[in-house]
Amino acid sequence: MTAAARNPLAILSREDCKVQSLTVSDQHATLLLTSRTDEKAPDDGDEISATTDDQNTTTKTTQSLLKLTIVPFHKQLLGSNPVLSQEDIEKGQVAERNCLRHDPSASDKILSFLKQYTFQLSSDSGEEYSYYTASPEKGKSDPKDNEDMLSGIGKFDVELISPATPNQISRAMPSLGHVLIEETPKMYFECTKPYIQTVVDSGSLSWIKNLVEVKKEKERLLLNHDDFIINIDTKWRSHPPPLTTPREEWMNHPSTVDLYCLGICKQSGITCLRDLTSEHIPMLKGMMKEGLAAIKSIYGVDHDQIRVFIHYQPQFYHFHVHFTRLENEVGCSVERGHLVSDVIQNLLLEDYYKKRTITYKLKKGTALESIIGAYLEEHRD
Amino acid sequence: MTAAARNPLAILSREDCKVQSLTVSDQHATLLLTSRTDEKAPDDGDEISATTDDQNTTTKTTQSLLKLTIVPFHKQLLGSNPVLSQEDIEKGQVAERNCLRHDPSASDKILSFLKQYTFQLSSDSGEEYSYYTASPEKGKSDPKDNEDMLSGIGKFDVELISPATPNQISRAMPSLGHVLIEETPKMYFECTKPYIQTVVDSGSLSWIKNLVEVKKEKERLLLNHDDFIINIDTKWRSHPPPLTTPREEWMNHPSTVDLYCLGICKQSGITCLRDLTSEHIPMLKGMMKEGLAAIKSIYGVDHDQIRVFIHYQPQFYHFHVHFTRLENEVGCSVERGHLVSDVIQNLLLEDYYKKRTITYKLKKGTALESIIGAYLEEHRD
Numbered sequence: 001m002t003a004a005a006r007n008p009l010a011i012l013s014r015e016d017c018k019v020q021s022l023t024v025s026d027q028h029a030t031l032l033l034t035s036r037t038d039e040k041a042p043d044d045g046d047e048i049s050a051t052t053d054d055q056n057t058t059t060k061t062t063q064s065l066l067k068l069t070i071v072p073f074h075k076q077l078l079g080s081n082p083v084l085s086q087e088d089i090e091k092g093q094v095a096e097r098n099c100l101r102h103d104p105s106a107s108d109k110i111l112s113f114l115k116q117y118t119f120q121l122s123s124d125s126g127e128e129y130s131y132y133t134a135s136p137e138k139g140k141s142d143p144k145d146n147e148d149m150l151s152g153i154g155k156f157d158v159e160l161i162s163p164a165t166p167n168q169i170s171r172a173m174p175s176l177g178h179v180l181i182e183e184t185p186k187m188y189f190e191c192t193k194p195y196i197q198t199v200v201d202s203g204s205l206s207w208i209k210n211l212v213e214v215k216k217e218k219e220r221l222l223l224n225h226d227d228f229i230i231n232i233d234t235k236w237r238s239h240p241p242p243l244t245t246p247r248e249e250w251m252n253h254p255s256t257v258d259l260y261c262l263g264i265c266k267q268s269g270i271t272c273l274r275d276l277t278s279e280h281i282p283m284l285k286g287m288m289k290e291g292l293a294a295i296k297s298i299y300g301v302d303h304d305q306i307r308v309f310i311h312y313q314p315q316f317y318h319f320h321v322h323f324t325r326l327e328n329e330v331g332c333s334v335e336r337g338h339l340v341s342d343v344i345q346n347l348l349l350e351d352y353y354k355k356r357t358i359t360y361k362l363k364k365g366t367a368l369e370s371i372i373g374a375y376l377e378e379h380r381d
Numbered sequence: 382m383t384a385a386a387r388n389p390l391a392i393l394s395r396e397d398c399k400v401q402s403l404t405v406s407d408q409h410a411t412l413l414l415t416s417r418t419d420e421k422a423p424d425d426g427d428e429i430s431a432t433t434d435d436q437n438t439t440t441k442t443t444q445s446l447l448k449l450t451i452v453p454f455h456k457q458l459l460g461s462n463p464v465l466s467q468e469d470i471e472k473g474q475v476a477e478r479n480c481l482r483h484d485p486s487a488s489d490k491i492l493s494f495l496k497q498y499t500f501q502l503s504s505d506s507g508e509e510y511s512y513y514t515a516s517p518e519k520g521k522s523d524p525k526d527n528e529d530m531l532s533g534i535g536k537f538d539v540e541l542i543s544p545a546t547p548n549q550i551s552r553a554m555p556s557l558g559h560v561l562i563e564e565t566p567k568m569y570f571e572c573t574k575p576y577i578q579t580v581v582d583s584g585s586l587s588w589i590k591n592l593v594e595v596k597k598e599k600e601r602l603l604l605n606h607d608d609f610i611i612n613i614d615t616k617w618r619s620h621p622p623p624l625t626t627p628r629e630e631w632m633n634h635p636s637t638v639d640l641y642c643l644g645i646c647k648q649s650g651i652t653c654l655r656d657l658t659s660e661h662i663p664m665l666k667g668m669m670k671e672g673l674a675a676i677k678s679i680y681g682v683d684h685d686q687i688r689v690f691i692h693y694q695p696q697f698y699h700f701h702v703h704f705t706r707l708e709n710e711v712g713c714s715v716e717r718g719h720l721v722s723d724v725i726q727n728l729l730l731e732d733y734y735k736k737r738t739i740t741y742k743l744k745k746g747t748a749l750e751s752i753i754g755a756y757l758e759e760h761r762d
Contacts, residue, residue, distance in 0.1 A: 177686075177707070177708070178686075178707045178708075179685045179686070180684075180685045180686070180687070180688065180707065181685075182722065303561075304560045304561045304562075305558075305559075305560070305561070306561070307561065307714075307715065307716050307742075309715055326558070326559045326561065326716070326742055327558070327559075329710065329714055332714045332715050332716075333688075333710055333713045333714060333715065333718070334688065334690055334713050334714065334715050334717075334718030334719065334720055335688050335707070335713075335720065336715075337714070337715030338715065339715055339716065339740050341563065341738065341740045342740070345737060345738065349730065356726060357722065357726065359720055359722045359723070361688075361707055
């Protein structure tokens with residue numbers, strides 16, 4: 001898919017584009033865009049084929065995720081077409097099922113609202129991830145209805161994932177709750193590890209290559225070390241626009257209360273915590289020391305204000321480390337986070353992470369949760 | 382102090398009672414009550430002596446904490462007399478300093494609001510902790526001003542800590558932020574352990590004795606095992622009133638989304654994670670297994686919905702275990718929580734918690750944070 005076709009307006013303007021809200025809070029909204037296209041694209045599981053009547057043309061349904069940083073004003077409008085009803089959630093309905101369901105009138109209202117904006121590219125992963133600033137375009141809107149409304153709202157930030165894979169959509173879905181897994185080493189080797197290998201083999205990690213070779217998202221790069229890079233994590237949404245804000249203004253910026261940076265290992269093949277051995281200790285120590293020093297020198301935030309940790313299960317299976325401000329508790333609960341300072345000490349003990357039962361939570365309705373559920377069912381005493 | 386003197390109304394009605402808000406959210410408020418009393422009480426650090434002019438009578442200043450579950454309506458009134466101004470917080474003002482500062486007119490308004498309620502005892506620790514239901518008493522309020530307001534508000538829950546120690550007040554203060562401590566074994570033995578011993582020796586744990594001997598808070602007891610008890614944690618504020626709600630109504634109650642239970646070891650002398658050895662594995666396994674079974678049988682919540690963990694540093698130095706619903710992320714961040722399933726495995730390795738550097742966060746302005754700060758200053762290379 002070309003970069004132009006990934007501009008939000010290009011997708012929103014497709015004749016059959018439908019929009020549904022996945023999650024809407026006071027500050028953020030994630031929308032699912034569904035549209036059909038004649039464009040030829042690899043059949044990598046994120047598109048649903050459909051044969052139409054005319055001339056045997058194969059059209060495809062493409063789904064994209066649009067993540068907006070919004071003002072509370074938007075909440076009612078954007079939340080008017082939910083992908084899951086409250087009733088669905090209470091029934092424990094599996095998230096994927098209703099992706100294509102929509103309320104046409106609510107969808108049209110959201111579309112016409114979004115089309116009143118221009119979307120300026122601020123960052124681009126070279127793959128499915130791109131970032132925009134949306135600005136109200138006065139000429140485009142109906143002055144009678146919207147002029148006042150738009151001037152009061154101003155710009156907002158947009159993350160676009162297009163095309164979005166079923167996994168990415170599943171992660172963005174409203175939560176159906178979680179389940180705690182006690183993964184024994186046997187379960188890991190027989191069930192989780194083969195799953196991880198299929199994900200790695202699917203080629204979904206190509207955006208990482210662009211990052212660690214510093215071909216993309218240069219403006220988000222904080223440190224380029226021989227063994228790793230340190231970047232601004234895209235979940236740090238309050239960060240001043242990195243492309244247009246001079247770096248000296250990042251020092252002691254108010255948004256550092258939300259500080260979220262990411263260290264990404266250059267070497268591929270370390271998929272997760274279970275793969276770590278004592279030979280990785282120097283890399284881990286380097287990431288922690290150099291990452292904290294870079295954060296101090298760029299943002300002025302001291303090392304005793306930052307937790308450095310990894311996720312198990314991680315969001316993607318290429319080794320990376322999270323740096324977050326103590327006040328920012330996103331994703332750091334004890335059943336998912338592992339402090340790097342603890343991991344380093346544990347790796348001094350033989351095969352620590354290969355011999356352990358590791359307890360972690362999984363979102364219900366995700367692929368791994370289904371696979372582990374089936375495995376446990378099969379291996380019940 | 383007698384039970385009667387600990388009724389919120391008795392304290393609120395003292396002539397010189399002053400009230401300040403510590404924290405106020407949409408759902409909860411914590412107030413600091415300061416009053417003087419002639420009553421003789423042990424000098425355990427929670428009262429400030431003052432000699433008055435008349436007849437050499439020694440009066441004492443008593444401070445109490447009042448924690449309310451409120452409706453959003455109350456927020457503006459209760460927050461009108463903050464103990465720390467925004468300016469204080471930005472300056473990093475140490476919390477204790479402003480305990481006695483107050484705005485008399487705002488304090489009077491809050492007092493007259495609270496005095497319009499009757500406070501019915503719902504649970505009592507036998508020591509400084511007691512729990513009430515506050516109901517509007519129509520006869521007491523000025524009908525012209527308040528009848529409509531009160532009828533719209535209804536009852537709320539109240540936790541009273543009286544007298545409150547400086548430590549309890551410090552914990553209830555608005556946060557001045559946290560600091561991450563990397564505690565080496567040397568630091569623990571030379572600095573943290575002696576501090577813990579002074580806290581244990583101060584006798585502040587006598588309320589635990591009442592709990593584990595099931596003399597108090599019987600209505601909160603879920604399981605009485607030879608080695609431990611499992612109780613409803615007082616932080617589970619949405620729990621239906623345990624004294625008056627039949628237990629069969631607890632099953633699948635909507636409040637189980639906030640589930641928070643506590644396992645308390647009967648044996649004293651295990652102050653924290655650092656004291657655990659392999660001999661404690663049966664106790665830990667028992668607490669986890671029996672606690673999860675009790676939660677399933679009483680509330681209907683499955684074991685894969687509950688994380689079982691301990692805190693380091695803990696809130697009090699008598700060994701206890703937290704059971705929380707996955708959705709309830711209070712106090713479970715990776716720099717404070719340790720999953721019991723991990724702890725049990727680690728205890729199979731020799732002296733694991735005695736030989737480890739443990740990373741944890743401390744609130745700025747607390748006693749331990751000051752002590753460790755001074756220690757690190759002294760031992761700087």
